[in-house]
Amino acid sequence: MRDEKEARCEVCGTGLAPAGRGRPARYCSRSCQARAYRARKRPPLPEPEPQELEGRRREIAGAVWRIAAGRGLHEASMREIAAEAGVSLRSVQYHFGSKHQLLVGALKLLHADNERRACERIDHDPGDPRALLNAILEECLPLDEERRFGLRVLSAYYSRSLTDPALAAVFLSAEHPLEDLVAWVIGQAQEGGACRPGLDARHEADLLVSGAVGLGGDMLHGRRGAAEVTATLGYHLDRIFKPRADR
DSSP states (O other): OOOGGGOBOTTTOOBOOOOOSSSOOOOSSHHHHHHHHHHHHSOOOOOOOHHHHHHHHHHHHHHHHHHHHHTOGGGOOHHHHHHHHTSOHHHHHHHHOSHHHHHHHHHHHHHHHHHHHHHHHOOOOTTOHHHHHHHHHHTTSOOSHHHHHHHHHHHHHHHHHTTOHHHHHHHSOSOOHHHHHHHHHHHHHHHTTOBOTTOOHHHHHHHHHHHHHHHHHHHHHTSSOHHHHHHHHHHHHHHHBOOGGGO
16 A cells, blocks of 8 residues: 655655545646656657767867867856857766866867877887987977867866866876886987987986977967977987987
């Protein structure tokens, strides 16, 4: 037998008063009754395919990037992001939950995109570590519109991370994959006799990466041109590597 003291609205879960004579109540109000009717009349929506979910997530992440690059990450409210992406606010919340999850998710997607595009761009001779290192460092420079856009977004994230500890914990990772890669290339070149003697691969990697990042920032501001920056990087690579004739 149904315990009327435990009866609850089938829509919102609000407790219902014990029914007297007649059929027990199922809803707490006419509003909930109308919502239940509309739900019965509306056909069930199919579950989105994984490709569709990923595509929509990328659309929303792209909106974050465009706002960050054009107006700064401080302008990237959930409503602004939804409007930029051309989706509803509920869709943004469905795919990413909170604003912090959205910012972190968009940053991770940007890193993945940058890494994939860098691998496509870097075409090097395995026997020429200097050329490989030069190509790796050039990924820190806004040498085309694609890299310029990506660096503007990353700059906006960096600025936000200075006052957002939760974002800083993700953005400023304890790992240094780019420095590790540069140090590995220098180390391999040292073993092959291509570098000048007395170098510390790790220290050289830290200087090269930080220098390339700083020069890339100057290019974004228009303070330095591409020719000047690439010449500066070339100068430092010449300091590390022996001339090919001496190898």
